[in-house]
Every structure is written in C-alpha cells, then in structure tokens.
Amino acid sequence: MSDIATDIVKVPAHADVRPPRTAALARLAAPWIALAVVFALLPLIFRSGSSLTMLSLMGIMIVFALSYNMLLGETGLLSFGHAVYYGLGGFLAVHFMNTVIYDRLPVPLFLIPIVGAFSGLVFGIIFGSVSTRRAGTAFAMISLGLGELVASSSLILRSFFGGEEGVSTNRTKLLHVFGLNFGPQIQVYYLIAAWCLVCMVAMYALRRTPFGRICNAVRENPERAQFVGYNPQAVRFIAFALAGLFAGIAGALAAINFELVNSSAVGAAQSGIVLLAAYIGGVGAFIGPVIGAIVVTWLEVMLSDITDVWQLYFGLLFIGVVMFAPNGIAGLLTMHVPLLQARTYRPLGRLALSYLIALMPALAMLAGVIAVIEMTYHRSVKASDGATISLFHLTLDTTSVTPWLAAIVLAAGGFLVFRRTWPIVGAAWHDAVLAAQAAEKRR
Amino acid sequence: MIAPAIELVDVHKSFGAMKIIHGVSLAVPAGERHAIIGPNGAGKSTLFNLISGRFTPSLGTVRLNGENVTGLPPYQINRRGLSRSFQVTNIFPRLSVWENVRCAVLWSLGYKYSFWRGIDGLADVRKRTESILDEIKLLDRRRVQAGVLTYAEQRALEIGITIAGNAGIILLDEPSAGMSTAETEGAVALIRKVSQGRTLIMIEHDMGVVFDLADRISVLVYGQIIASDIPAKIKQDAAVQTAYLGTAA
Amino acid sequence: MLELVTISALNGVLYGMLLFLMASGLTLIFSMMGVLNFAHASFYMLGAFFGFQISQLVGFWPAFVIAPVLVGGIGALVERYGLRHVHRHGPVAELLFTFGLAFIIEEVVQMVWGKGPADYRVPPSLDFTAFTAFSTNYPAYKMFELCTAIAIFAVLLLLLARTRVGLIIQASLTHPHMVAMLGHNVPRVFMLVFGVGTGLAAVAGVIAGPALVTQSNMAASLGPILFVVVVVGGLGSLSGAFLASLLIGLVQTFAVSINLSVADVLGGIGIPPPTGGILSDVWNVTVAQLAPIIPYLLLVLILILRPTGLLGTREH
DSSP states (O other), rough: OOOHHHHHHHSSSSSSSSOOOOHHHHHHHHHHHHHHHHHHHHHHSSSHHHHHHHHHHHHHHHHHHHHHIIIIHHHOOOSSTTTTHHHHHHHHHHHHHHHHHOOOOOBBBTTTTTHHHHHHHHHHHHHHHHHTTTTTHHHHHHHHHHHHHHHHTTTOOHHHHHHHTOOOOOOGGGBBBTOOOOSSHHHHHHHHHHHHHHHHHHHHHTSSSSHHHHHHHHHHOHHHHHTTTTOOOHHHHHHHHHHHHHHHHHHHHHHHSSSSSGGGGGGGHHHHHHHHHHHOOOOTTTTHHHHHHHHHHHHHHHHHHTTTTTTHHHHHHHHEEEEEEEEHHHHHHHHHHHHHTTTOOHHHHHHHHHHHHHHHHHHHHHHHHHHHHHHHHHHHHHHGOSSSSETEEEETTTTSSSHHHHHHHHHHHHHHHHHHHHHHHHHHHHHHHHHHHHHHOOO | OOOSSEEEEEEEEEEEEEEEEEEEEEEOTTOOOEEEEOTTTHHHHHHHHHHHHHSSSSEEEEEEEEEEOTTTOHHHHHHHEEEEESSSOOOTTSHHHHHHHHHHTTTTTOOOTTOSOOGGGOHHHHHHHHHHHHTTTTTTGSSOOOOOOOHHHHHHHHHHHHTTOOOSEEEEEEETOOHHHHHHHHHHHHHHHHHHTTTEEESSSOOHHHHHHHHEEEEEEEEEEEEEEEEHHHHHOHHHHHIOSOOOO | OHHHHHHHHHHHHHHHHHHOOOOOOHHHHHHSSSSOOOOOOHHHHHHHHHHHHHHHHOOHHHHHHHHHHHHHHHHHIIIIIIIIHHGGGGGHHHHHHHHHHHHHHHHHHHHHHHHSSBOOOGGGGOOOOEEHHHHHTEEEEHHHHHHHHHHHHHHHHHHHHHHHHHHHHHHHHHHHHHHTTTOOOOHHHHHHHHHHHHHHHHHHHHHHHHSSOOOHHHHHHHHHHHHHHHHHHOOOOOOHHHHHHHHHHEEEEEEEHHHOBBHHHHHTTTTOOOOOOHHHHHHBBHHHHHGGGGHHHHHHHHHHHHHTTSSSSSSO
C-alpha cells in the first residue's frame, strides 16, 4: 500500500488521478478566451482601413486553410480542388442574401455563414461520394478534375454563377440588429473574427473526437485501420464533407466581405492558394494553417504592391518549403520547443548566432536572385517603360552589363558562402540537442 | 452443435497463373488454440489473408462462427469478431503508442465514427487502453512515437493493437519472430493469457512456442494441409517429419 | 455529314495522339518513380516556347530537334537536383514539388514571353494543303503532326522492347530494387526516364505550338485534361492511357461540332423550355458548349462505374 505513493507521482494526468471538473474546463478554455481577447483588441492596434481589410482577409483564410488541413494534415488527402466548396458556399450565400433583401426576410447578416456551411456540407457530400472512392495520387487528380468541372460550368450556368462579372449583393440591406448595418469594415471584421473563432474551436474540438483520431489512423496506415474495424473510405468521406462545411463558411464570409462572388472563387488559383497557405504554415500542427494563412495573406497584399511578379516569389517560397522545410513554419518552430524546454541557454545562444551567421550570405543570395528576376521581367515585358528600374532604393540600368554582373555575382557568391555556413549551423544544432538531452537526464 | 469459430471449406487461391492455396479445408472450434506450421512459401500468410479478408478466395468458402464471410472486406470481418496481427509490423508509425492502441479499441466500444463526443472524456476508452498497454508492458512508453520504438517493443505493440478490440478470434502471424529467448517467453505468457476463453490461430516457426501453446496443429505444405492433429501425433507423423520437422524425434 | 465525320475523326485522332504523346511520358514516369509529374504539361509548354524562340533564330527544323533535347535536359536536371532530394520526404512532398514547379514554370514563361500569344507559325515548307476531303482543305501540317506522333511511338516501342536500355527500364518499372541489386545504376535510369518523358511532352509542344495557340496558359488548360486521361485510363497503364487519349480526343472533337441542346431535342417533340434560372441554362446549353468539360464528365462517370480506370489495376 505504501509503495503506491511513489508510483502515483510518475503517472500523468490522464490516468486515474483526475483534477476537478471546473479546473479542467478552465484550463481547456483559457487559450481560446485569450485568443478571443486578442481578436477583439487587434483593431485597436491596427487602425487603418487597409489593415482592417487585411485582418478580415486573414480571418477568412484561417478558416479556409484550417478546413483544408482537415483533409491533408488530418486524413492524408491532398486536394487540388478545395476552392469548389469555398466558392459554392460564397455563391449560395450571395444568392440567399439577395433573396433575403428582395423578399425582406428577417435574417440578420451574421447568420449568413450558416448558408455557407450548409452549401459546403451538401456539395461536400455530393462530390465526396465520388471523390473518396480513391485515395492518394488518384484522389488528388480527381479533385483537380472536379475543380475544373465546376469552374468550367460557371460559363454555362450563367444564372447561378453570374457570368464574367459574378454575382453581387449589398450586405447593409439585411436586417439591422443592435443598430449594426455592417457597412463599415470594422463591423465586418468583428463578424469575421467571431465566426473565425467559432470555426477554430469547432475544428480543434473535432480532432479530439473518436472520429478525429481515426482520421489520423487512416492517414498513417489505412490498411491497418481496416483491421481494427474502420472503413477508410467512410472515414475519408465524412472528413471530406466536414471539410467542405467549413470551407463553405469561409466562402460565405468572403462573400460578405467583398459583396461579390465570381467564378474565380471556385477556380484552380484559389485552390492553389489555400494549399500553399496550409503547407507553408505546416500541415502537421493545428496552428500550422493558421500561421500559413496569416503569412500568405500578408505576403499577397504586401508583395503585389511592390512587384508584378509576386506570384513567382510565392512559387519559389513554396518550392523552398517543400524541399527544405516540409513541415512548414510550424514544423520549424516546434523543432525548437524541446530545446527551449531544456533551458540550456548557452548552446541556444550559439545556435541563434549560427542562424545569424548563415542569414547574411542567404540575404545576399536572395538580393541577387531578386535583382535578376526583376531586371529580366523589366527587359522582357516592360522594356517600353525605359531602361532603368528602381530596386532596393537603387536605380539600375537594365541595358548595361554592370547590374546584371553584380546580381549574378551576388547570387552565386552568396550561395557559395551560404553553403559554407551550413556545417556551422549543423554543429551548433548538434551541440544544442546534446545539451538539451543531458539537461533532461539530470532532471 | 455450435458452429466452429473458423471454417474453411475447400479454399483455393491463385494470383494470375500462380496457385498458392490448393483446396484447404479446416475447422477450428471455438476456444481452441490452433497453430499452423510449415516450410517457407507454403502459403501460411496467404491463408491468414484469406481468413481475415485481405484477399478473396478464388474458390471455396470462409465461415466465421457459422456465417459465410467469403469476400467481405477486412473491416467487416473485424467487426464480426476477428482480429489479426502481421508478420511485418503494421502499426501507425507517427502516432504515439497510446494513440495506436486507443484507435484499436474505439470500434469495439461502439464509438464508430462519432465526431460529436470528446474522446478525452470517455472513461471506458481510457481504461481499456491503459489495461492493454499494461498487459503488453508499454504503459510507461505511451507517449513515444510508435515509429521510434525498438523492434521488440513494436512487436509487442503489434499484439496490443490486435487484442485491443476484444475480438473472440485472434490470428497471430509469427508473433515471436526476431525475439530473443527471454522475449519469447514473455510473448508466450502474454499470448496464453490473452487467448484465455478465445479462439487463437497462430503461424509460428518456433517449435518450442508451438508445442507449448497449441491444442492442435495443422501443417501446410505447398498450399495443402498434409496433417491436422494434436501435437503429440504431429510430432510422430512421418509425412510431417519429411516435409518439415526432420527425422530427429 | 460524312465530310464532318471524316474531318472530325482525323482531328480527333490527331488530338488523341498529341494527348498520348504527353500521357505516355507521364505514365512512364509514374510507373517507374511513383510520382505523378504535375509539371508535365509545363514541359509541353516549354517545348512550344523553346520551339518558337529557336525557330525565330535558326528555323523550324533545327528547332524541332533542339527544343525537345533542351527541355529534356532541363527535366533530367530537375530530377537530379530537385525531385531526388524531395523523395525522402514522401509521396505528398514529391507531388507538391512538381506542383510548385508547374507554378514556377508558368510564371517564368509569363515573365519572359509575356501573357499574350506567341507568333509561332507553321513553317513555309509545310504550309500547304495535303488533300481535299469533300470540300475541306486538310492542311499538310496536321498530317505532319500525325506522322511524327506515330513515328515517335514506333521508335519508343522498339527502344523499350528491343534494346538493353529498354529492357532495364521495363524491369525498373516494376522491380527497381532488384534492378539496382543487379548492378544497374537505377538513379541514372530514373534521370533518363524523367528526361525522356519530359522531352516527349516537349515534342508535343514543338509540333502543336503552331497549330494551337502558344501562350502562357497552355499548361494550365491542358494539364487537367492530361491528368483526367491517366486516371480514366488507369494510373500506371500505358495501354489504358492510349485508350483514354483516343477516347477523349475523339469525343471532345466530335462534341465541338454538335450544336444540339436539350432545348432542340425536347423542343422538337413539343416541350417548351423553362424560363430563366439554372434549369433554363441547362436546357439551352449546346453539346458544343459542353465540349471543354466533357473530359471531366467522363472522369466522374468512370469513378462511378469503374473506379480503377479503364485498364487500371489495383490501387497504387
């Protein structure tokens, strides 16, 4: 009897010793309450109209990217056509809004995303029944084909898709509740933020259900999942329908934000962006797509102002992540968590220093590559605008050899030096890991 | 007359022109510990695959507790109370040990595709997972990612996943493969314990394990059963000795 | 009527052959390396643009030879320094790598050649009428395309079946590890297959460029159809890809010339069309308007009736 006491110390929380319900509930809800507070306070920090618009876009993309990760990260389904459920959610939402306006129905704006959810679920079920018959590469190609099918249909079904101009609406014409007409962007932001929070909680909770766990099992080893009683196709089908539901909500939020939906919302480019966002953020962690959505939205808005070839940089960033950081930004961050937990500050400091050392030549290489790209673009497409371009606050004459030579030297030289720094980073990492392991043992 | 737990009636299996199983008939009564032995390439794993639904017989019938399950997919057969392990460890590599076993208990506890209940609050799931992990002695490794376990630990996990669903009929494919003597003893004790009151069919090469555990043994050679009897009789069978055991008695 | 059928049949077979020229390379790469080259249509586009640029400098015929070799070389380098590196991260990463590659190639082409069509013309030596079928002049260039495609297939078949390299490739298709154990340099074979596969796509681009429009959206419009072809034919099956290419080539070409709609058919027997809304759209759409989405409709049909494809085997 007396020896059990020492054993209990080692047994973690989810064994027989359970904390009181209220404490457990509080611990569970705390991060979400904190997030709600952050969402509420963000507009006080970023006050300008363009910032509010960007925050709204981020909110929409977070929901969209999280819904995408229900397929890729959780169930192992790579889809190239997820925008279908996003776009159709948007279309159904605008049509419903227009009906509400026309028939003066007492439906307030903040309930409209439910229409998106319904649309996403129904189409997820319809298309999912066909798509989830295959998995892996075949599923990816089928999703691409279905996406093209819907996008091409937009030219045929003009009354639903509104032809080239799309379908527009006016969000201020719905029922006003609490004096809110949702004209100003700040009101739209709070609507999107509220729905984003609700969706985040819901999608997070879904992972903590039997179904959510089995999705992971099907992703890891669909055959073994069969031998413990689960039909992988049924699991994929349900995941697909639920992912469609949340994508539909994102589409409806976009419809509210832009007051316009056109066929690009169901197109390949939109499917590509959400894939990029989820993957760059990291598909292995819940927070990955959130990070990815924020980063990609920010880059999209910022880069497109600076350069015309921003999509090329996007592609290069994506390929870089695929080749060198397949777990995305979240993966890179979580790699460091065990090191931080060990609190071995000297090796960590050296690691940070090695990162800095590697950063210099990397930046030089980047500058060179960007210069080559921008100058090439200018020469081939914009030559009529004159010979000079302005880059990094320098004026470069694209017709003379000097800037080209300089750019190539910078790029090539930067790369060679960068390569030299890799062993330094490797060694620092190695030391940091060993120090962390030693510290763990001492604990 | 209770139907046998597993009954194979004249089962054949060909892959294209290659015929692997040449008319196997076998009846394993409920509660029996049955071993299938034979030289490599005899078709033992194929037989397991046919029983568990991974393959469909080219000819013949497979019955589970009297019900015809020929051609049913593996998950349907598993839901009817049959569970199997694999010769080549077939676990969920990036999930933790805890998750591996927990996923295996879910269907049998009736939770199916439930996405409206939080799994952390399900006491029966937690208790069953804990008790299985305790039996296979991996409870203190529960947080470890399954892919980084040692070979023996993975084999133990393999068995754990197989027994987690509380199936009445258990198929074990070379459970002691690659184990040291000490590890094998542990495995045998575990198998004896978990097959109490259940039907066990086992493929094994370790004759010590076979004669220790089995109530009856069937010998499979070139896709046919050449003998099926109690261990004592099998030891003495001339055909079996020629084909497999060797004449040193 | 007969004229329409003959011309459409010829055009349909030609289109199908071009599709197969690309689908064969794609299937070879997939069977061998397990990765579906999402950028395959991009190499087709590169072939067209390289062919255009080189023919501006030295004429069509040198371009016909140089462009595919150049593009195939790029493909081999991509395999060696890109795909091979990503292989360790798993099949999803490989597919995403080729996806990113397709994206980048399109952006680079747009950056260098702009968004408009390139003035890639049929060379004067082939710019005449081959024959006149009924009242239509069938251009010699199309016959040239057809003959080139068939010639290439003949060469490929011979190479695969009769040469040592071909035998090694066939073996590596199903048993790469065994082939490596036998002392063959499997990674080099992979590089060769990827280079040849993309080179084939480039040939299709070089010869199709003058006939179709050479523009930076070529890859984006043909790519999905190409993947539908391999899924409908059965992933990994060369004969399935052949069948599916011809099927889709013929059906799409014939569909373009049919101007019937549901309204015509039902109106002919006295049922009036609905007014407005989605139903009206569906009622009035002509088969010709449906032509672009016919491959995708076929995809859905195959998925319902025969999920593994026409000649496909088990799940890859």
